[in-house]
Amino acid sequence: MIMAFGATGWQWLNPPREWTADDGLTLFCDGGTDLWRRTRYGYTFDNAHVFGRTQNGDLRLSVTFTGEYSEQHDQAGAVLRIDETTWIKAGVEFADGVFSLATVVTRDYSDASMLPLHESPDGVTFELDRVGDAVSIRYGLAGEPPEHLLRVAYFPPEAPVLAGAMAAAPVGKGFPLRFTDVRIAAA
Numbered sequence: 001m002i003m004a005f006g007a008t009g010w011q012w013l014n015p016p017r018e019w020t021a022d023d024g025l026t027l028f029c030d031g032g033t034d035l036w037r038r039t040r041y042g043y044t045f046d047n048a049h050v051f052g053r054t055q056n057g058d059l060r061l062s063v064t065f066t067g068e069y070s071e072q073h074d075q076a077g078a079v080l081r082i083d084e085t086t087w088i089k090a091g092v093e094f095a096d097g098v099f100s101l102a103t104v105v106t107r108d109y110s111d112a113s114m115l116p117l118h119e120s121p122d123g124v125t126f127e128l129d130r131v132g133d134a135v136s137i138r139y140g141l142a143g144e145p146p147e148h149l150l151r152v153a154y155f156p157p158e159a160p161v162l163a164g165a166m167a168a169a170p171v172g173k174g175f176p177l178r179f180t181d182v183r184i185a186a187a
Contacts, residue, residue, distance in 0.1 A: 034170035052164020058187035069094035071172025
């Protein structure tokens with residue numbers, strides 16, 4: 001178990017080769033990593049870097065980060081993961097030359113939604129509130145509070161989740177990023 005963000009009990013699922021936890025979490029996201037199941041492309045990846053703590057019941061996950069995205073589908077953000085077939089990720093993705101706020105809800109098949117941004121974000125905060133059978137996803141750009149509702153999705157209630165930060169670089173060689181804050185609290 002790892003001490004980070006003022007708490008113990010953090011763990012890696014698919015740790016990157018290079019990372020440090022100090023007053024935040026700095027890592028180099030390895031290439032060839034992703035979280036995706038079946039839809040459109042027919043492939044399944046479950047090898048993204050996930051740094052989190054296992055939580056039960058209702059919770060609020062808040063993740064603040066910056067990244068140096070440069071290649072197709074470079075991505076980072078927040079994640080709630082029950083298992084390899086059931087999870088939600090929300091973050092920033094670089095695709096087709098555009099930065100987007102991206103949410104993927106997976107219950108055996110991945111379902112993605114994207115909101116294009118006009119430029120590379122200078123820091124983003126995502127907040128995922130799990131209450132009962134739903135997760136509300138909010139965001140804030142460049143230091144603003146996460147007040148903008150991006151999506152509400154069904155999520156199985158009561159199942160323990162690995163809640164925390166995620167990063168993936170499916171196509172490229174990888175990229176550096178920094179999570180300045182990751183907080184998990186009971187909702």
